[in-house]
Amino acid sequence: xxxxxxxxxxxxxxxxxxxxxxxxxxxxxxxxxxxxxxxxxxxxxxxxxxxxxxxxxxxxxxxxxxxxxxxxxxxxxxxxxxxxxxxxxxxxxxxxxxxxxxxxxxxxxxxxxxxxxxxxxxxxxxxxxxxxxxxxxxxxxxxxxxxxxxxxxxxxxxxxxxxxxxxxxxxxxxxxxxxxxxxxxxxxxxxxxxxxxxxxxxxxxxxxxxxxxxxxxxxxxxxxxxxxxxxxxxxxxxxxxxxxxxxxxxxxxxxxxxxxxxxxxx
Numbered sequence: 001x002x003x004x005x006x007x008x009x010x011x012x013x014x015x016x017x018x019x020x021x022x023x024x025x026x027x028x029x030x031x032x033x034x035x036x037x038x039x040x041x042x043x044x045x046x047x048x049x050x051x052x053x054x055x056x057x058x059x060x061x062x063x064x065x066x067x068x069x070x071x072x073x074x075x076x077x078x079x080x081x082x083x084x085x086x087x088x089x090x091x092x093x094x095x096x097x098x099x100x101x102x103x104x105x106x107x108x109x110x111x112x113x114x115x116x117x118x119x120x121x122x123x124x125x126x127x128x129x130x131x132x133x134x135x136x137x138x139x140x141x142x143x144x145x146x147x148x149x150x151x152x153x154x155x156x157x158x159x160x161x162x163x164x165x166x167x168x169x170x171x172x173x174x175x176x177x178x179x180x181x182x183x184x185x186x187x188x189x190x191x192x193x194x195x196x197x198x199x200x201x202x203x204x205x206x207x208x209x210x211x212x213x214x215x216x217x218x219x220x221x222x223x224x225x226x227x228x229x230x231x232x233x234x235x236x237x238x239x240x241x242x243x244x245x246x247x248x249x250x251x252x253x254x255x256x257x258x259x260x261x262x263x264x265x266x
Contacts, residue, residue, distance in 0.1 A: 123165045125150060125158055129179045131168070135190070138176035139209045144231035145176040149191070149201040151183050154248040156218045157200045163221040167228050174232040182253045191250070198247030204231055204238050213241030 128148075138145045148164065150157040168177045180187045182199055190196075194203050194211065203214045204227050212231070215223055219240075227238040 123162045125152060125161050125179075128161055128164060128168070128177075129181070131177075132179040133176045135178050135180060138178050139205075141176065142207050143174065143176050144207050144234075145178055145205040145209070146228060146231070147178045147180060147190075147194070147203040147205065149180050149182050149187075149194070149196045149199050149203075149250075151181060151199055151248070151253055153252075153254070154199050156246060156248055160200060160218065163224065167221070167225050170225075171228050171232050175228055182250055196250050198244070199250055200247065201250075202227075204228075206231070206236075207234075212236075213238045215240055215243045215245075217245030217247030219243060219245040 133145075135147070138147075148157075164177075180190060182191060182196065194201065194214065198216050201214060201216050202224065204212045206212055213227065215227065223240045223243060227240050230238045
């Protein structure tokens with residue numbers, strides 16, 4: 001056995017190896033074995049061990065040679081492949097840096113997926129306002145109605161916008177969805193009528209415009225979903241009739257005449 005560097009092995013020409021005694025080109029492919037040199041830590045350092053059998057397979061030793069080959073085939077050792085383009089070593093097994101990169105990429109993808117499913121980027125209060133049905137029309141079309149009192153500055157309102165959007169998309173053919181901005185002096189009477197003290201304030205009205213209940217503030221999406229589902233099925237009451245969570249005080253509203261977003265500023 002002899003140890004030579006990787007560079008030395010690469011410089012060995014095929015013709016030189018073939019000219020060695022008792023080694024043909026065919027035997028060379030079978031008899032030339034490469035093993036990584038293992039240090040005290042078990043890792044290779046770029047050198048290889050070159051083992052070459054110079055026994056030619058004559059009828060006398062053919063059987064021994066076959067047995068030798070069979071034994072050698074059982075030797076399994078990690079090797080390093082060399083790319084033909086740049087000669088750089090590419091490990092057959094991922095190294096620590098590679099594993100770290102995969103872990104980071106997986107974590108980023110998981111966070112992105114969670115945020116996308118939770119927040120539905122792109123849905124805003126303005127989007128809901130533009131899509132909402134005018135209050136007067138909702139009271140006359142014979143469908144139950146959800147009225148949300150909100151404000152653009154209300155953090156909880158903005159946070160719940162994606163959940164409201166999802167529920168609206170599911171029931172928009174059976175239930176009206178109305179958005180009333182508490183900063184708009186036009187809705188002073190409705191604020192008093194529904195007793196709005198905190199926002200977001202969701203009022204649930206039957207098909208005749210009678211209030212069946214309300215929920216205020218930050219609450220689980222399921223509360224809104226179950227109440228709207230009850231309205232859509234024509235139930236005489238909603239399962240969550242008087243529930244209050246964390247909300248923004250309506251006293252902080254900035255009273256002024258707000259332009260209807262559907263008028264596009266006209």
